[in-house]
Structures are given as structure tokens and as C-alpha cells.
Amino acid sequence: MYVILVGGGKVGYYLTKTLLSEGFEVTLIEKERTIFEKLFQEFKDSVVLGDGTDIRLLHNSGAGRADLLVSITGHDQDNLVACQLAKRKFGVAHTIARVNNPKNEDILRRLGVDTTLSSTRIIFNLIEQEVAAQVGRLQEAAARSRE
């Protein structure tokens, strides 16, 4: 299984590390030279310097035979375009985009991204569950003390 990752920030770094250790074939695309150089020291040929929304770079990175493209940059517009190019130009079966602004989750899905992930939304949901659990515990305690 061949996975292309766009964006070598923290998420991209740990994702590459994890996927490589699980035996996946991975190409990580990073735009910033200084970040790229650090990643290159560890991942060698699994990292490419360049713009993950550049058609030639995607082509040279083997987007045509990729099973999955995951775009995790800090810019929703770049994640959208990387996924759209992967899907419609290179026929990649599945695309995943990180969504920085939770409001864009629905929009990116409507514009053709298969899966969207919003860390804000995920953490918010966890907090909400935690708050509900806390409230539940307090109510139980209050009910017990009345008995």
C-alpha cells in the first residue's frame, strides 16, 4: 500500500514514522527547506521537497499509483487542492484532509474530499463528553447526599 502525505509538520512527522514502521510505502512532501532537511536526515528518500499541490511534483512522486493521499498542512485550501488533484487528476482512490477551520469540514467534503479530520472538532467532542461525564458524576453525588 502506497501512501502520499502532504505537509511535514508534527502530524506529518509522526504519521510518516508510524506508517513506515508498519511497513507502508510512504512519500512525505514538505515545502519548507529547513523542515525538509530535518525530515530527510531521518526518513531519507521517503521525503520530497516541494509543493504538494504542484502537478509535476505529485506526478514525479508516483501519485498515479498511490492508494491514499493524506493532506495535513496548516492551510485548508492547500489540503483541498492536494486532495482534488490526487482524486481527479491521478485517480487516487481515497483522500483524507486535515481541516484547520472546523467550519470547513462540511465544505471540503462537499467539494470531493473523502474523509476530513478536524483536530479542533475531535478535541471539542472529547471535552464535551468529559463535561457530560463530570456533570453526571456531580448529579449522582448530589442525589446520594440527599438520600
Place this chain on the structure above:
Amino acid sequence: MKIVIMGCGRVGVLLARILDSEGHKVAVIDRDSQAFGGLCEEFQGRMIAGNGIDADVQREAGMAEADAFVAATRDDNTNIMAAQVAKEIFGVFKVIARIYDSEREHIFHELGLKTICPVTVGAFQIRNAILADTLRRIPLEAANNLELIETALPEGLDGKKVRDIQSPGEIRVVALEREGLSIIPGGDTLLKSGDTITIVISRDVMPRLQALIGIKA
């Protein structure tokens, strides 16, 4: 018309001023409110500071009622996303995205976005300014891989039929100017020296056209 323009750089500002002076209802969006300084005092339109890919900012700019949206920031991907939000979410009828990268422009054009690539337009204009004495090449906006070629009839084609230089699906003579008259030729029309011919070709057969009719590019 109600027109929303995202990106107040040189093009965005000039476009906003032109449309505003023509009496259109213009709203401009820019992330940096200082960019609005480029609009002259007479500008009647609305100015919205914010990120134009954000649907809430677009809504504030009046996108729900807009007739047209222009995405003209310096970032291709921002323009591509904002244009799609305008088109798919707000259903704006006329949406235009400026895309500098010609390959990216090509693909998003094929995917149904109305796009303008200033790099392609500029490069062909400059090419034609330098090489006007050979032939003019005009990329077709509506069909990305097609070009119009305008040239004086090369020597050696005098007396040939239009049919002789055509090739089905690739090369077609669409207009002919002779002694100040413009005509749409048929396959049997005879070519005469002194004619100016306009040919529509598929871009990849340009070398074949040059060989076929003996034009030096």
C-alpha cells in the same frame, strides 16, 4: 450586477474601481484591511476584512445575493477553494478564479471552474509582440488545448484549396481576410497570396502545422 472581489492587490483594486465606476454594486474582501487603501475615495462599494475562503466571510460580503465572484488573491489554492465555495455553496452564477500556475489552471478549468491564467495570457501576448511578423498565437479561453493562429498566407500555398491544409479534428481554417473582406471559407475555397488566414489547431499539432503549411514559428 452585484459583484464580490476577493483579493485587493493590483488587479483586484483596479477591477473594483472599474466595476464601481460603471455603477455595479461591488464588495471587496481582503485579509489585510490596509489593502483597501488602494481604492480611491470615490469607491462606493463595501470593504470586508477577512479570509475569503471562510463561508461566513463570503456570506458577510453578500455572496448569497451576488451575481459574480472573482478570486484574485496571490495564492492559487486560496482562489481555487474560494471559487468553489462561491459556486457550490452559494450557487453564484459567474465565478472566476485567477490561477498563476498554468498546469493547475488547465486542470481546474477542465473540472469546470472558469479560470484565468495571467501567465499564459501574458506570455502569449509578449510572444506575439516579438514575433508579430511571423504568426500570431492566441490561446482559446473556452478550450484550453486549442489555439487560434493568425498568419499571412505562406508562399507556396497560393492556389491551394483550404481543404489541403486542414486535418480533421486537428487543424481547421476558420477565417480568411482578403482585400479587406472577411470570409468564412469552405473546403473548396482557393487560397490566394496576400490572404490572412486564421486557423484553429489543437496545441500538440503545432509542429505538424508548421511542417504542413511551411510556417516558421
